[in-house]
Amino acid sequence: xxxxxxxxxxxxxxxxxxxxxxxxxxxxxxxxxxxxxxxxxxxxxxxxxxxxxxxxxxxxxxxxxxxxxxxxxxxxx
Numbered sequence: 672x673x674x675x676x677x678x679x680x681x682x683x684x685x686x687x688x689x690x691x692x693x694x695x696x697x698x699x700x701x702x703x704x705x706x707x708x709x710x711x712x713x714x715x716x717x718x719x720x721x722x723x724x725x726x727x728x729x730x731x732x733x734x735x736x737x738x739x740x741x742x743x744x745x746x747x748x
Contacts, residue, residue, distance in 0.1 A: 673703045677737045684740040693743045697722055701729045702738065715741065 678699065680688075688698065701720035709717050711730065718729045730742040 674699075674738055676733070678702065678740060679737050680740045681742075684742050688743045691743070691745045693727060693745060697725075697727055698729050698740055698743050701727045701743075702731065702740075719746070 680695075680698075684698075687693070688695075697720075700722060701718050705718035705720050707719040709719075711717050715730055715732050718731065720727050720729075724747060726746040728742075728744045728746050729740060730744075732739045732741060
């Protein structure tokens, strides 16, 4: 189910995305149609999506008015 809330990126997430060459569209695709979702720390979720040869993991927290992306990692390395 597509995310209906604004997506905001934490500074840590932006840094990780830049280092790992993960685009906003990769993150949004992972959040909107994940292959797998698992809960992690209280209030946080991990979404996984295979995009081509890459396995993207996005850690996020959803509130009433937004989705905060905390981290994004390429797990296929």
